[in-house]
Amino acid sequence: MPEKKKDLAKGHTAFWNDPEKRSMLYQIIMLVFLIICGAYIVSNTLHNLDSRGIKTGFDFLWSEAGFGINQSLIEYDESHSYGRTFFVGLLNTILVASIGIIIATVLGFIIGIARLSNNWLIAKISAVYIETFRNIPLLLQIFFWYFAVLRPLPRPKQSIEFFDVFFLNNRGLALPDPNFVEGFGWVLVAFVLSLLVVFGVRRWAKVRQDATGKSFPIVSISLAIMLGLPALTYFIVGSPINWEVPTLRGFNYRGGITVIPEFLALLLALSVYTAAFIAEIVRSGILSINKGQTEASLALGLSRPKMLKLVIIPQAMRVIIPPLTSQYLNLVKNSSLATAIGYPDLVSVFAGTTLNQTGQAIEVIAMTMAVYLTLSLLISLFMNWYNKRIALVER
């Protein structure tokens, strides 16, 4: 370490003209200002809460909610607590957001690449897709999809059936629900075993390709093993799953799992909307890659799909990831528009019904915002980590 003697003529410097002291002063002023503002808001709020006799605190989380929710990933009925409605809503938000992210990404990449296709029609259709969905408010699209999904679907009595076990109607898509009984363990074992086998086969195929250059239909064989082995066991053990097939009783299909139309509509709207943005990001990412890379790949004889896969996309990812991250964040935040069509997400269930029944706006909104902040933070962290990883490969 160099020995750092702080410099000369300190005594002469007027306090106001010393940049360090000056910045200290600014910061103190800022801090004081913030504290005063904070205190002012807090005292006003406390006074207002008090003078209006509004209850505060988080006790309400443990009292009975008393209202129903039509989609819950965890067990829930009216007798559960408000605290549980929080988790029901949270999980529903996470469900729609995570599936939405996956679909939007896949769709966005396909369309972004199609936008650059040398098939004129495909390129134009992609452009129209992008320009249409990007420039219309999401809320409107959600309404659109909701009614577009609902309108053509029949009432439960006239459901569209597939194989007598799937039923599609305007109450949603009813699927069989697996109930596991004794002996199912073997199927699980078989599944794990098939995974191991697949792993082995892949290793072997890679070694073989490296050695002989012959490629091996890995994907189809793996799929066959992964599905076949457990299925075989399943029948050998004697069908240890009781499929609870939904049946029409009264007004609706009961039993089984139902995917509600609100979910479908929201999911469609979110993915279609976000995919338009992702497509643009992918396109500009690909275009940002130096033309020389394309030429070099072509000169080496790579075909267009291989060039995209091996040369262009890996490099474009570096440009794509940061804006892609903010699209993911937008999608998560936009999922809160669920409330417009009554999909029971966090905002609808917790910041909606629960807030209204308990009247504790500050607590509820604070919790809700904290959730979104946390989700945003987690996504950012993950994407930054991923970006670092691919950036490292690049260097």
Place this chain on the structure above:
Amino acid sequence: ASTVKSVQKRGYVQCGVTTGLPGFSNPNDKGKWQGIDVDVCRAVAAATLGDANKVKYTPLTAKERFTALQSGEIDVLSRVTTWTITRDASLGLNFTGVTYYDGQGFMVSKELGVKSAKELDGASVCIQSGTTTELNLADYFRQNEMEFEPVVFDTADQTAKGFEAGRCDVLTSDQSQLYALRIKLSKPDKAMVLPEVISKEPLGPVVRQGDDQWFNLVKWTLFAMVNAEELGLTSSNIEKEKKSKNPEVQRFISGEGSKSLGISSDWAYQIVKQVGNYGEIFERNVGSSSPLKIDRGLNKLWTKGGIQYAPPMR
């Protein structure tokens, strides 16, 4: 701070209403608000400011309404709100009275062939979020050991649209609202309201706790309207009745209690003159002279077999 004072200083009453429910609060083609709840607001304005038009309406969804009142965004919430103990006791709110005695019912499509709510096992039910109906519904089905799927919407409109689109078999809400929503359907005749009433739904205006003067003012605005009907005072005859010898009418017109309420002494007169008595309001908005054609039922005066009853003004 005194709400009466600040309303007078401001020059208008801030009134929370629905986002659109015919008969109760609904903007017409021209954006002018109409309905029972709206007339209550107008009456409050007539009493406080002497001009029924000095009201600023804030359309609120069911979810927003209490927060809006608590926060002071509105002075009075007149928005088909059911009086319950939790709301009265723990939300920091005070119910001022009952403008409409209602009960929760069900509307179904006639095609279903359902005649009673007891047949609704397994039905999907459209419902507006953040209402007592949401809670009653759960109770009712639990009590009758039936299952249901709640389909929750933000506004009455959306609920009706969901019902119409076939998203649910049943729409549940207060009976009055069912009638109001029914006329909004594109084919109102295809839907019917089931006979069962599964709850008590006394609807009335709400104010914040902690300002008794304002509380009294709104409360007595309601009573004045009921009393006016009892006394036979209407918007058309009150001018004449100013000269009436009836001491009760005299007390009414001379505005008993105006001092302590902090308002001008012709407050009751202004209410009736500009807005009308309870009966007029009812008939005009939801009764026989409206598209809803709801029977007065429980909302008749106590003298006529109903339970609308106001304390005397003396």
Place this chain on the structure above:
Amino acid sequence: MVEMRSVNKWYGDFHVLKDINIMVRRGERIVLCGPSGSGKSTTIRCINRLEEHQTGDIIVAGTPLTNDLKNIEVIRREVGMVFQHFNLFPHLTVLENCCLAPVWVRKMPKKEAEEIAMNYLQRVKIPDQALKYPGQLSGGQQQRVAIARSLCMNPEVMLFDEPTSALDPEMIKEVLDTMIELAEDGMTMLCVTHEMGFAKTVANRVVFMDGGQIIEENNPNEFFNNPQSERTQLFLSQILQH
């Protein structure tokens, strides 16, 4: 090996290549030179269809270059190309750069491809850099990797488009040396360059282009010492002044 017969090409309305006739026989080494914008790059880029010509025939290793994708594929496999700006793939190591095409285009076993790659890297004298990324190499080293990468496909012809013009003087030499070695091994080469020393050393013929046409074509000796056309003389006087 490569034959261009009255090839014409337009960019929009701009006539870039006018009636180009070039014949490269197996093992021949042709140097293409001419002032900037004369269409040299365009000419050799037409050969492996990085640009499309409009009229005339191009035949490479017996395969005519048509719109047929199959033919284009065959030709690209037989023709290696080295660019001015190297165009290495920055996200792959040097070895991966070299193996990419053999593995994915020639469907070669990876092992074998790597062996071949190391072999060529040895030949361009940078076997020790095999596991580095292109960004970590100097320009001269990168260009040598680019040459090795092309050689790995075992091409019949190599095209060079000003391979040394983006390099610092010290590095030019190492790349030229590599190219000279390649020429000595009998590789068929078509080379755009302004390195007249190189032309003199290895070229069988020098082709001079200007304004999109071939002005003069001769063996290096004649070309440099006894240029026929005025334009060639002018060009040479400018070049040699340096």
Place this chain on the structure above:
Amino acid sequence: MVEMRSVNKWYGDFHVLKDINIMVRRGERIVLCGPSGSGKSTTIRCINRLEEHQTGDIIVAGTPLTNDLKNIEVIRREVGMVFQHFNLFPHLTVLENCCLAPVWVRKMPKKEAEEIAMNYLQRVKIPDQALKYPGQLSGGQQQRVAIARSLCMNPEVMLFDEPTSALDPEMIKEVLDTMIELAEDGMTMLCVTHEMGFAKTVANRVVFMDGGQIIEENNPNEFFNNPQSERTQLFLSQILQH
């Protein structure tokens, strides 16, 4: 005019300037040279506080350079600086570039500032470009504008940081000519440059730096013909080879 007394500076742990002592008297012209990374830029950037030094004293026109913002302001007003990359303000015309500081720092009326600016533009021989934007000028013209811009503040000292190294050869001359004229008019100058011709012509003294230290300081004659230190000799031999 400018005095640096045992100035030391660190970037983090890296000791860039080691005990620098330079004395520039009024009217003197000093040239600073040395290999890349030797700390020349850092030295002159310390003088007008674009970098902060950690120990030692810098005194400019009688004002000590301390943390005191008033002093820094005074010094910056008295010191003009010309950068390698001109750093003209691209959104302002040449004239506006020149008037900006006089108007906003010296609070001069706009009319007067423009007169002065035109005067200096005349002196650097580009009065006719006054209403153009920097982007429309050649590099040499831009650098002359940059000089005029500094002169408009009527500085006591001018600092130059390799003013010609980003220019094409033809343009170097026009800038050097401008600088020589300035020197002849008696401007105090401290100049980082590798133009040894310039140093020989105008410098009173040449200061040679390496590794953050001053190695040698002498009049140009002695410096070029009779360098004392080995490192200077090495450096000069490299420079003069060009």
Place this chain on the structure above:
Amino acid sequence: MIHSDTKLPDLPPPRRSDGAFGWIRANLFSSVTNTLLTLFAVYLIYIGVVPVIKWALIDASWVGETRDDCAVGGACWVFIKTRLNQFVYGFYPEEFYWRVNCVFLLFASLIALLITEKTPNKKSIVIFTLTAFPVITFYLVYGGAFGLEVVETHKWGGLMLTLILAVVGIVAALPFGILLALGRRSTMPVIKTFCTLFIEIWRGVPLITVLFMASVMLPLFIPEEIVFDKLLRALIGIVMFQSAYMAEVVRGGLQAIPKGQYEAASALGLSYWKMMGLIILPQALKLMIPGIVNTFIALFKDTSLVLIIGLLDLLAIVQAGLADAKWAGYSVEGYVFVGLVFWVFCFGMSRYSQALEKKLDTGHKS
């Protein structure tokens, strides 16, 4: 050997011997996959576009006053036509439409002036747009001065409200955004932390919760005596939210300014604020315009969320119109209309920003 010492003539390019057919072959059927893709695309167009055109144009009804004038099976644009005024002006009193029209006109001409290349004196127009124009707009639309009658904000609605929300949102967010961005780049830890936190928090929460807070919770945080208009509160929410996004745009612009500009400015003796105001921001703002336009597009679309807090923007007022029993069942027309209006605005703006980006791109290289 000399090939030809004379310069060959420049010939015109050959006409494509195969004409349109050749183009189709090259662009649509150049390979098997390409052909399949083309067929797929044609199928998509067939199932997607044909019915829409039939519904929206061929079978549609355009004239009339009531729903009886509408044919079944086609779109009923009569509904839109009869309510168009409401969709544009909300419940703004009819006799004062001219006031809003004046603002529209002024706004349109300012925009036209600003986006045309050759407008002289652009700087003063920008300043006018950012300062005087909002004041004029306020007094024209709201009234309360110069003998204009006050029109309460709750009567505002429709497209007019949408535009007001978006324009005010973006204009007011700009200065805050600049301050926040400068703060985030500051070396003072307290200020830097505060700005970073502020930006990240606002960017991390959904706009509808922000609007909810602004519309019904804000009064909880301030003394009872202070009352804000509901619209104003929604605007405060939007501006806070937007300034966080704007700050990021500004930061991007600031980062694009080379360090030399800062150094040259300080070397000339300019103080921090003068340097920012005279040198850095003018350059950065130019670079930021595409970013600002993009933010504006996002905001413009997001204004539709005010529907959730009961303001009658374009989408909300159309929905309110749909609730009218007289017109029940024409929701598709309503939504399509709203979608189209939003689309036209957003598409226009995004085209503008793309063109600008391209221009800046080339402008930088030269």
